[in-house]
Amino acid sequence: MNELERMMSAASPRSLPRREMLRRIGIGAGGASMAGLLAACGVEGESAKPAPQGEDPLSTAKIAGELNFANWPAYIDKAKGGSPTLEQFEKATDISVQYKEVINDNLSFYATIREPLASGQPVQWDLIVVTDWLIAKMADLGYLEELDHSKLPNFEKNAGEIYKDPSFDPNNAHSVPWQAGITGIAYNPELTGREITKTEDLFDPAFEGKVGMMTEMRDTMNLVILSNGVDPEKATLDDARAAQEKLLKQREDGILRQYYGNDYVQPLAQGDLALCMAWSGDVLGKTLGSDSKVDFVVPEEGGLLFTDCMAIPQDAEHPVDALEMMNFVYQTDVAAQMTSWINYISPVPAAKPILADAKDSYTRQVANSPLVFPSKDMESRLHSYRNLDPEEEEEWNDLFNEVIEG
Amino acid sequence: MALETENPSRPAGPAAPPAGVSGRRKNRRALAPYLLSLPGIAWLVAFFAAPLGFMFLFTFYDGTIDIGYNFTSDWPQTYVDAFTTYDTQIIRSVIYALIVTVATLLISFPMMYWIATKGGRRKNLFVLLLLLPFFTPFLIRTLAWQLVLSDQGIFLGTLKDIGLLSADFKLLASPLAVISGMTYNFLPFMALPLYVALEKLDPSLLDAAADLYSSKREAFFKVTLPLTLPGVFAGSLLTFIPSIGDFIDAEILGNPNTTMIGSIIRRQLLVNQDYPTGAALSFLLIAGILVAVFLYARALGTEELTG
Numbered sequence: 226m227n228e229l230e231r232m233m234s235a236a237s238p239r240s241l242p243r244r245e246m247l248r249r250i251g252i253g254a255g256g257a258s259m260a261g262l263l264a265a266c267g268v269e270g271e272s273a274k275p276a277p278q279g280e281d282p283l284s285t286a287k288i289a290g291e292l293n294f295a296n297w298p299a300y301i302d303k304a305k306g307g308s309p310t311l312e313q314f315e316k317a318t319d320i321s322v323q324y325k326e327v328i329n330d331n332l333s334f335y336a337t338i339r340e341p342l343a344s345g346q347p348v349q350w351d352l353i354v355v356t357d358w359l360i361a362k363m364a365d366l367g368y369l370e371e372l373d374h375s376k377l378p379n380f381e382k383n384a385g386e387i388y389k390d391p392s393f394d395p396n397n398a399h400s401v402p403w404q405a406g407i408t409g410i411a412y413n414p415e416l417t418g419r420e421i422t423k424t425e426d427l428f429d430p431a432f433e434g435k436v437g438m439m440t441e442m443r444d445t446m447n448l449v450i451l452s453n454g455v456d457p458e459k460a461t462l463d464d465a466r467a468a469q470e471k472l473l474k475q476r477e478d479g480i481l482r483q484y485y486g487n488d489y490v491q492p493l494a495q496g497d498l499a500l501c502m503a504w505s506g507d508v509l510g511k512t513l514g515s516d517s518k519v520d521f522v523v524p525e526e527g528g529l530l531f532t533d534c535m536a537i538p539q540d541a542e543h544p545v546d547a548l549e550m551m552n553f554v555y556q557t558d559v560a561a562q563m564t565s566w567i568n569y570i571s572p573v574p575a576a577k578p579i580l581a582d583a584k585d586s587y588t589r590q591v592a593n594s595p596l597v598f599p600s601k602d603m604e605s606r607l608h609s610y611r612n613l614d615p616e617e618e619e620e621w622n623d624l625f626n627e628v629i630e631g
Numbered sequence: 632m633a634l635e636t637e638n639p640s641r642p643a644g645p646a647a648p649p650a651g652v653s654g655r656r657k658n659r660r661a662l663a664p665y666l667l668s669l670p671g672i673a674w675l676v677a678f679f680a681a682p683l684g685f686m687f688l689f690t691f692y693d694g695t696i697d698i699g700y701n702f703t704s705d706w707p708q709t710y711v712d713a714f715t716t717y718d719t720q721i722i723r724s725v726i727y728a729l730i731v732t733v734a735t736l737l738i739s740f741p742m743m744y745w746i747a748t749k750g751g752r753r754k755n756l757f758v759l760l761l762l763l764p765f766f767t768p769f770l771i772r773t774l775a776w777q778l779v780l781s782d783q784g785i786f787l788g789t790l791k792d793i794g795l796l797s798a799d800f801k802l803l804a805s806p807l808a809v810i811s812g813m814t815y816n817f818l819p820f821m822a823l824p825l826y827v828a829l830e831k832l833d834p835s836l837l838d839a840a841a842d843l844y845s846s847k848r849e850a851f852f853k854v855t856l857p858l859t860l861p862g863v864f865a866g867s868l869l870t871f872i873p874s875i876g877d878f879i880d881a882e883i884l885g886n887p888n889t890t891m892i893g894s895i896i897r898r899q900l901l902v903n904q905d906y907p908t909g910a911a912l913s914f915l916l917i918a919g920i921l922v923a924v925f926l927y928a929r930a931l932g933t934e935e936l937t938g
Contacts, residue, residue, distance in 0.1 A: 332902055630895055
């Protein structure tokens with residue numbers, strides 16, 4: 226069991242009973258027969274038996290030829306104004322994809338779909354990509370469709386072992402990974418004037434007004450907790466308070482410029498930020514094989530490892546199309562094609578040899594980057610996030626909101 | 632049959648029209664204003680009063696969207712908590728909005744005075760030129776300012792390259808940037824009412840003042856200014872009220888040290904989904920603005936002018 230595996234299994238152990246209970250409530254309310262109920266619990270393919278009453282559209286769902294896909298910016302390969310992966314998908318399946326880069330941070334996006342989900346209305350997306358902890362939370366609340374794994378043979382065949390049956394989503398019942406990544410620090414050596422090696426540098430008064438942090442509570446709090454020498458997974462409320470104080474001081478002293486979602490990339494590129502918290506792939510995409518000014522480091526105190534996963538919101542209109550997409554991106558050559566562009570950690574290990582055999586040196590560099598295919602040494606420097614129960618989450622959110630609300 | 636039985640109580644005479652018809656016509660005439668305003672009233676009820684009412688109801692509840700909302704008898708505490716938690720941002724918003732109102736007034740009064748009195752045939756063209764940038768959406772304009780004012784951008788970058796500014800000078804993420812951005816964005820709301828007031832000003836009144844040995848200065852303070860006060864009043868309201876609740880400028884050009892109450896309300900409703908707190912803050916803001924507007928109208932003596 227390697228380090229990465231340990232981390233994956235340590236993340237957020239979720240209680241099945243709760244989910245089971247929610248499902249039963251659903252069953253009671255529906256008042257349908259057993260077969261219909263089983264079908265109602267998940268997305269079934271064409272082969273599934275139709276529900277006797279025919280009242281549940283999902284049980285008879287077929288490929289609709291349409292897919293509304295919400296993702297983060299710069300999170301899919303691009304070329305000539307389109308995405309080769311999406312184009313190949315449309316060609317292979319005849320499904321037309323509405324791909325929108327609408328997710329800037331998890332909570333802001335979740336807020337846009339939470340209300341319809343809570344009231345049982347379908348949301349406009351068939352496929353969303355959100356971070357592991359939000360997958361656990363949404364699955365717990367019954368906001369995600371259960372996946373029909375008979376429709377995902379490529380995932381079974383090609384996904385790395387550590388991406389199967391993760392603790393935040395046992396048996397991948399509701400999600401399969403899109404990409405994993407590292408939360409660390411990006412900096413512009415021209416503006417910092419020195420090499421940045423540790424999280425502590427984000428609090429250096431020398432960089433007054435030039436430091437960016439993240440609106441994602443989990444990223445910011447856990448990274449600062451790490452820099453205080455505490456293992457985030459064992460962090461107490463007092464450790465969170467200590468982190469909050471550090472952040473408040475950073476803000477009040479004017480060291481902080483702003484809190485960012487995925488939109489930190491632009492100010493970093495144009496020199497408004499000298500250094501900031503960053504996600505590995507965003508920065509690598511600009512640095513590998515180019516003479517870009519910006520560098521990415523995993524801080525000495527340690528970096529954080531996250532997994533962003535694909536999931537289908539409850540009552541999505543085109544769930545089978547979404548399953549097709551999930552399966553499609555788990556083909557080794559498609560995974561390699563995406564990784565060569567987005568530079569995050571691919572859940573398909575077999576993508577590495579494909580990239581390593583590439584003709585151009587840039588792609589070979591991607592294959593050999595320890596940040597894209599983490600080496601043992603790199604894995605030992607990556608930590609998992611603190612798993613928060615709902616009460617703790619509220620306490621931590623309150624602490625963090627005080628910092629970012631000013 | 633019915634008419635016949637009523638007839639004895641009516642004044643006799645061949646010219647008297649049947650009572651029912653006349654009554655209906657009279658009724659219809661009395662109803663006309665209400666019928667005419669019905670679409671407007673319906674619209675206001677559906678899209679203003681009802682949502683506002685729901686928002687108000689939310690302030691009597693506590694909870695979150697995940698655990699559900701419950702009525703609480705301790706609802707005044709929601710208001711107290713909302714105010715004590717966010718008093719810094721409320722006060723900051725009031726100060727920023729006041730500065731913006733005064734700044735837009737000082738900038739647009741001379742400009743609109745010039746256009747209204749010296750603009751001649753090109754008056755409308757000048758007003759159009761003033762409005763032209765505002766054909767672009769608010770958000771786009773503000774994002775453009777973020778680019779223009781960036782630390783190494785075309786403006787600051789150039790000044791730094793020629794040595795007029797120190798290398799670590801910055802405008803963004805400061806109160807100055809937020810207030811400047813708001814002043815720019817709300818300028819037309821002040822300028823247009825001022826223009827209307829100045830344009831209506833009868834030049835012969837100024838001639839009369841001159842005939843009565845008034846200096847130009849006196850004429851301005853005793854004739855022009857009092858007669859354009861309704862414009863100042865309208866412009867101030869149109870600037871102050873939206874700018875106090877603005878969050879786009881503060882979020883794009885500022886940082887957590889410049890957070891305004893609009894941002895907090897937006898976050899409470901859209902990110903944290905703490906509806907009770909967000910709603911309570913909204914109503915505190917509405918109440919505060921109403922009081923401020925009332926005091927302002929009293930101070931300016933514009934009540935009779937605005938009806």
